[in-house]
Amino acid sequence: MEPANIPTTFVLWAMYIVIVVPIMAENHCKVTSDKADCSHLELNAIPSDLPLTIKMLDLSHNRLKSLPAANLSSYDKLEHLDVGYNTLHILETALCQQLPLLKILNLQHNEFSKIPIKAFLSCTGLVELRINANGIKEINGNPFENLQSLHILDVSHNKMTSTALGDKKQLSNLSELLYSHNMIKELKKEDFMFLGNNSVQKLDLSSNPVKEIQEDCFQQLTNLHTLTMANMTLESKLTEDLCSQLAGTQIQVLVLLNSQLKKIHNATFKGLNSTSLISLDISNNMLSEIDNNSFIYLHHLRNLNLEENQVSHLTSRAFYGLSNLTHLNLKKFFSSTKNPKIDDLSFQWLQHLQYLNMEQNKKIELSEYTFTGLISLTNLSLSGCTFPTITSKTFSSLSNSSLISLNLTKTDITKVESRAFYGLEHLEVLDLGINQIDQDLTGKEFEGLHSIRQIYLSYNKHLNLASNSLCNITTLEKLNLRKTALTLGSNSPFNCLINLTYLDLGNNNIANLEEDIFSGLHKLRILSLQHNNLARLWKKANPGGPVLFLKGLQNLEILDLFSNGFDEIPAEAFKGLSNLTILNLGENNVYILPPSLLEAQGSLTELDLHKNLITSVEESIFKNVFSKLKNLSMGNNPFDCTCESIAWFADWLNTTNTSVPGRDSQYICNTPNNYHGVLVEKFDNLPCKDHAPFKALFILSFTITTSLMVLVLLLHFQGWRIKFFWSVLENKILGFKEIDPGDQNFEYDAYIIHAKEDMPWIDCYLLPLEEDEKSNFTFCYEARDFEGGVSPLQLIVNSIKKSRKIIFVITHNFLNDQWCKRFKIQHALQQAIEQSRDSIVLLFLEDIPDYKLNYSIHLRRGMFKSQCILEWPVQKERIKAFQEKLKTALGSSSVVN
Numbered sequence: 001m002e003p004a005n006i007p008t009t010f011v012l013w014a015m016y017i018v019i020v021v022p023i024m025a026e027n028h029c030k031v032t033s034d035k036a037d038c039s040h041l042e043l044n045a046i047p048s049d050l051p052l053t054i055k056m057l058d059l060s061h062n063r064l065k066s067l068p069a070a071n072l073s074s075y076d077k078l079e080h081l082d083v084g085y086n087t088l089h090i091l092e093t094a095l096c097q098q099l100p101l102l103k104i105l106n107l108q109h110n111e112f113s114k115i116p117i118k119a120f121l122s123c124t125g126l127v128e129l130r131i132n133a134n135g136i137k138e139i140n141g142n143p144f145e146n147l148q149s150l151h152i153l154d155v156s157h158n159k160m161t162s163t164a165l166g167d168k169k170q171l172s173n174l175s176e177l178l179y180s181h182n183m184i185k186e187l188k189k190e191d192f193m194f195l196g197n198n199s200v201q202k203l204d205l206s207s208n209p210v211k212e213i214q215e216d217c218f219q220q221l222t223n224l225h226t227l228t229m230a231n232m233t234l235e236s237k238l239t240e241d242l243c244s245q246l247a248g249t250q251i252q253v254l255v256l257l258n259s260q261l262k263k264i265h266n267a268t269f270k271g272l273n274s275t276s277l278i279s280l281d282i283s284n285n286m287l288s289e290i291d292n293n294s295f296i297y298l299h300h301l302r303n304l305n306l307e308e309n310q311v312s313h314l315t316s317r318a319f320y321g322l323s324n325l326t327h328l329n330l331k332k333f334f335s336s337t338k339n340p341k342i343d344d345l346s347f348q349w350l351q352h353l354q355y356l357n358m359e360q361n362k363k364i365e366l367s368e369y370t371f372t373g374l375i376s377l378t379n380l381s382l383s384g385c386t387f388p389t390i391t392s393k394t395f396s397s398l399s400n401s402s403l404i405s406l407n408l409t410k411t412d413i414t415k416v417e418s419r420a421f422y423g424l425e426h427l428e429v430l431d432l433g434i435n436q437i438d439q440d441l442t443g444k445e446f447e448g449l450h451s452i453r454q455i456y457l458s459y460n461k462h463l464n465l466a467s468n469s470l471c472n473i474t475t476l477e478k479l480n481l482r483k484t485a486l487t488l489g490s491n492s493p494f495n496c497l498i499n500l501t502y503l504d505l506g507n508n509n510i511a512n513l514e515e516d517i518f519s520g521l522h523k524l525r526i527l528s529l530q531h532n533n534l535a536r537l538w539k540k541a542n543p544g545g546p547v548l549f550l551k552g553l554q555n556l557e558i559l560d561l562f563s564n565g566f567d568e569i570p571a572e573a574f575k576g577l578s579n580l581t582i583l584n585l586g587e588n589n590v591y592i593l594p595p596s597l598l599e600a601q602g603s604l605t606e607l608d609l610h611k612n613l614i615t616s617v618e619e620s621i622f623k624n625v626f627s628k629l630k631n632l633s634m635g636n637n638p639f640d641c642t643c644e645s646i647a648w649f650a651d652w653l654n655t656t657n658t659s660v661p662g663r664d665s666q667y668i669c670n671t672p673n674n675y676h677g678v679l680v681e682k683f684d685n686l687p688c689k690d691h692a693p694f695k696a697l698f699i700l701s702f703t704i705t706t707s708l709m710v711l712v713l714l715l716h717f718q719g720w721r722i723k724f725f726w727s728v729l730e731n732k733i734l735g736f737k738e739i740d741p742g743d744q745n746f747e748y749d750a751y752i753i754h755a756k757e758d759m760p761w762i763d764c765y766l767l768p769l770e771e772d773e774k775s776n777f778t779f780c781y782e783a784r785d786f787e788g789g790v791s792p793l794q795l796i797v798n799s800i801k802k803s804r805k806i807i808f809v810i811t812h813n814f815l816n817d818q819w820c821k822r823f824k825i826q827h828a829l830q831q832a833i834e835q836s837r838d839s840i841v842l843l844f845l846e847d848i849p850d851y852k853l854n855y856s857i858h859l860r861r862g863m864f865k866s867q868c869i870l871e872w873p874v875q876k877e878r879i880k881a882f883q884e885k886l887k888t889a890l891g892s893s894s895v896v897n
């Protein structure tokens, strides 16, 4: 390398380091409008090339050790800075100076074990500050003094032993103060004295080892609205103290979750008498006893959460005084070991209760008076309790209540007796799913449910429906009967449900449905028949033909026929379902769809045909259906990747906007061998397109060949006819003069062509006709009329010309007579053609088959009018008739028409 090049190399390296390296380091931040997300990038420094106008910068989860104010100064529009999860321990006073608009600063999970006194000196605009999880032990001095705008201060997950955050009044606008997970043992008046203005509304003291709650500790918190003290060891004594200290506050929400409160005495909440507590959470407390009159001080309480406790006896006056309660959570409230007892009329005080959750109380028993007095109750859930039999007494205490929803799932019910829900005339939703019900439903079970809209009976042991089982609950809109080993009577139990919009009959192994099973369900919009056994109903071979069981469902929108073993689908299967939008035929054995099957389903947007036996997806069948689809699922079919079967589909897949999930994993060719295992999408269409000219060529050559064959065959078998008519036509067109039968130019009525051997017959039977007075025929008969001396050829030609008709006397001899064959017949025919006359009469003296006639003299019977073909009768009696016929033939017109 030449020495002169060294500076150039150096400059290039320098440029690389200055320009390229920072860009490489920073170009991973996600910048959207005024936000930059640089989290999780292992950054050591603040990126310098972000848009200067960003308002939010997320630098969390990096490796920042410091936060140089100078490096942030260019982003002076920042309002929100998140530097959580780094290893910061120093905060420059200048930070807030450089970022005058900063409102939210998140410093959580760093290493500020001490807060520098001047750290937030300039942060007067800060609204939210999070310094949780930093290992802070105590606050020295008054670092938050200048945070006059602060609303939220989070100092949770530190190691503080006191709530004191300063020794002067400050934070006059603070409303939320979070202390959870510290080591605070005492709540003291002095430790809250730093709160300037009684502005705090939310206080979280959870997970602190509080052992003492001193007099007037909440003096600076009189506006307290929500106090959370979860995960503590308050027990009864401290709880009582706490409530006393809350007496002077505005407390509305008190959370005492998991606070080791084992017993509620009638004095526990006494201190809350003067407050307006609205919500109380005492869940997860291993509570075993609640004294009578314990809640008398909570007149305003609306929400009481007692979930997960161990109460074994609910006394009749425990809830006394909770007259404003609307929501009561007693889920897992009762002891799971002892047999818990609920006193009659225990709930009578709760006149405003609307929601009662008593789920998962395995061992409770209901009496005729358990729920008496719950006049406002709308929702009751007993899911997960145990009630083997529902009798008319089980819910009699709720009769005439305003109950709207009753949830009895997973309650081990085996039988629902008559009138079990009688009196629940406002009930709209009844959930009896996931039980062990095994019975014939007669209709009496649901008597009295005048407003019922939905009954959920899915997942039960066995249900049998007769034709009127559901006919007293015609308000029903949704009915779930999935997996109930359902059996149906011969008449449809559904047809009286005129307002039904949803019916689930899935997983029932149903193998038979009558054609009119759904015919009354004009409002049905969703029908699920998945996992049944309906294949036979649609087979052509089904006795009586396919059963079109979807008849009458004109408003159906969603139809699920998943996994029914269908292999055939009748073309009319979906007739009338004009509003169908979603059709699921997945996991059947369908291999071909009738082309017109989905013709009327103009609104179909989702089609599922996955895992069938479809090999070919042809344009003619699928184009129209696919054109409107938003979603297609057709994967896992054994596609045949040949031009005819798949070319169009591969092309469609490649270009469509329709969503086709699994397009690049489930659409795989099965055949032919060279495509086995290849994605349909990857099917090479090019050879198919090249086929087009070949195809045309093939069609053309095929057409020509067949035409030629037909022509040859035609000529072979019908050639004579064509020739004859062609000649006639030609003569007509060329305009040979018409010679009229009435024309007197003819010397003879007929010229007779015959074999020598037949002369005796002519003498005997033909010539005598000349004697007939009426017809008065004259024949030209060689043996008699030809004069000697003239050339016989000339004679024949002349004679034929002079004859109006020509008679062929056809016998085997005639056919073998060379003279006749070679000359006379030819000439006679030629004349007939030239004159365009039908002048030939055939007299068959023997039985001559047509082919023989054709073979010897190239004539066929079909060329002549039937009246010009006469056969010599075997029976003597018929000779007379023969002669009459001959006369007619000779007298007939010779004009061809």
Ligand SMILES: *[C@@H]1O[C@H](CO)[C@@H](O)[C@H](O)[C@H]1NC(C)=O
Binding pocket: 180, 206, 207, 228, 230, 231, 258
């Ligand atoms: C209480 O403790 C549990 C378990 O440690 C925790 O999941 C929950 O968040 C804590 N609740 C509060 C309010 O701190």
Ligand SMILES: *[C@@H]1O[C@H](CO)[C@@H](O)[C@H](O)[C@H]1NC(C)=O
Binding pocket: 266, 267, 292, 293
């Ligand atoms: C509280 O219970 C005690 C006995 O346990 C009883 O003497 C007192 O009258 C009760 N107070 C109220 C208000 O029910």
Ligand SMILES: *[C@@H]1O[C@H](CO)[C@@H](O)[C@H](O)[C@H]1NC(C)=O
Binding pocket: 273, 274, 296, 297
């Ligand atoms: C509750 O406080 C009211 C005054 O706010 C008082 O009249 C009433 O007697 C108190 N009730 C009890 C049970 O201490």
Ligand SMILES: *[C@@H]1O[C@H](CO)[C@@H](O)[C@H](O)[C@H]1NC(C)=O
Binding pocket: 299, 300, 323, 324
């Ligand atoms: C129910 O609450 C309202 C205000 O929320 C209050 O005025 C009323 O007195 C309470 N009812 C009872 C019986 O305490």
Ligand SMILES: *[C@@H]1O[C@H](CO)[C@@H](O)[C@H](O)[C@H]1NC(C)=O
Binding pocket: 359, 381, 383, 407, 408, 409, 429, 431, 456
């Ligand atoms: C009944 O309760 C169970 C369990 O909480 C729940 O999953 C189900 O959705 C509820 N049924 C109704 C109809 O709300």
Ligand SMILES: *[C@@H]1O[C@H](CO)[C@@H](O)[C@H](O)[C@H]1NC(C)=O
Binding pocket: 442, 443, 444, 447, 468, 472
């Ligand atoms: C249906 O209701 C009528 C009158 O409300 C009652 O007579 C009949 O027994 C009920 N039928 C069934 C099956 O419950």
Ligand SMILES: *[C@@H]1O[C@H](CO)[C@@H](O)[C@H](O)[C@H]1NC(C)=O
Binding pocket: 474, 475, 476, 498, 499
């Ligand atoms: C069916 O629904 C309509 C409209 O919501 C309602 O007017 C009618 O009363 C209902 N019929 C029955 C039998 O519930």
Ligand SMILES: *[C@@H]1O[C@H](CO)[C@@H](O)[C@H](O)[C@H]1NC(C)=O
Binding pocket: 554, 555, 578, 579
């Ligand atoms: C089909 O749907 C449309 C609108 O979604 C509705 O107006 C019509 O009544 C429905 N029923 C039939 C039979 O078209």
Ligand SMILES: *[C@@H]1O[C@H](CO)[C@@H](O)[C@H](O)[C@H]1NC(C)=O
Binding pocket: 654, 655, 681, 682
């Ligand atoms: C279709 O597939 C071919 C080959 O895989 C590809 O080159 C082409 O870009 C695709 N067309 C569209 C519209 O995706």
